[in-house]
Amino acid sequence: MTGAGRPGHPAGPVPRPALEIAxxxxxxxxxxxxxxxxRVELCTGLELGGLTPSAALVEAVAAVGIPVHVLVRCRPGDFVYDDEETALMVSEVRSVIASGASGVVIGALTAAGGLDTTAVxxxxxxxxxxDRAVEVTLHRAIDLSADPxxxxxxxxxxxxxxxxxxxxAPTAGQGLERLAAMVDVASGVQVMAxxxxxxxxxxxxxxxGVAAVHxxxxxxxxxxxGAAWIPLGASSASAEQDTHFVTDPAVVAEARRTLESRTTG
Known part of the structure; x- marks a missing residue:
């Protein structure tokens, strides 16, 4: 596929972005x-924004045969971590890689809204x-920073x-201008929307210009x-909402078709 390129960028082949599914x-x-x-990004607690999965879950998903990038996030809430939490996530990084992860997804902020470069x-x-070959992704903590x-x-x-x-932005579709700016300033780092x-x-x-979509x-x-429903936690607002999320094959297939149409169109 050839294209006109982004404003300010030369025309030429436009690589097809990779497709990552959580x-x-x-x-x-x-x-x-x-x-x-x-590839996939693996986590638990998707309704909480994602948390670190167990070693056994990482092993089971790695056995499927698709590259697995594992979210390392020790708790829900903000991304400002103390030394003990950072040390825990350092151990979790090693654990998920030993269990078969080909990539890890990490991040941390300072209380002032900057990137916590020491923790990262x-x-x-x-x-x-x-494992030197392991890929490292900074997660959406960047969207909560003072200046992404x-x-x-x-x-x-x-x-x-x-x-x-x-x-x-609240959604990637609303963040196009800033995403393009991030592509420009993060030379050598893939920007995944x-x-x-x-x-x-x-x-x-x-x-x-993004390199991947997620x-x-x-x-x-x-x-x-098998029995009557009663609330078991703050997130259990109703019987209909008290469930878990699964991957919708129709949405994955539609995303793939859209990407392929860009390649062949």
Whole structure:
């Protein structure tokens, strides 16, 4: 495929962005693989923004045969971590790599809203010490930073592979201008668009120059209960909402078709 390129960039071939799907189970990884994903990001607690999965879950998903990048996030909430939390995530990085992860997804901020370069460097170093070939992605903590574009400019010096971001907007489709700016300043670091992303957003995101698109492609699972329902936690607002998310094959397939149409159109 050839194209006109982004404003200010020369015309020429436009590489097809990679397709990454967020999954929470081996079944989700199988769905992603069967319907055209290039890799998966594995986590638990997708409804909480994602948390570190167990070693056993990483092993099971790695056995599916698709590259697995594992989110390392020790708790929900903000991305400002103390020394004990950072040390825990350093250990989690080593654990998930030993369990078969081909990449890790990390991040940390300072209380002032800057990138916590000390914590990020520790986490990235632990990944590379475990396996030099492991890819390291900065997660959407960057979207909560005081200046996502300025933060993106820091990434080439940290030895990261890519950054997952909505461009600091509520959704990636709303963050196009800032995503394009991040592509410009993060030389050598892949910018992956994600956050409320729909397959229909993909053409505009690809035109902005992103190297990959990330979708949760999720739907609520049908509850499988054998008795009456009672609330068990703050998130259990209703019987219909008290379930988990699964990967929707139709959304993955639509994203793949959209990407392929850019390649062949």
């Amino acid at each position: 999954v929470t189970s081996p079944e989700g990884a199988r769905v992603a693989l069967a319907h055209g994903a290039d 460097d520790r986490l990235a170093a632990s990944a590379h010490d475990a 574009v300025a933060t993106a400019a820091l990434l080439p010096a940290l030895g990261l592979t890519r950054v997952l971001t909505s461009g600091g 994600g956050g409320g992303l729909r397959p229909t957003d993909i053409p505009a995101l690809a035109a902005a 979708l949760s492609a999720k739907r609520r699972a049908e509850p499988r209960r």
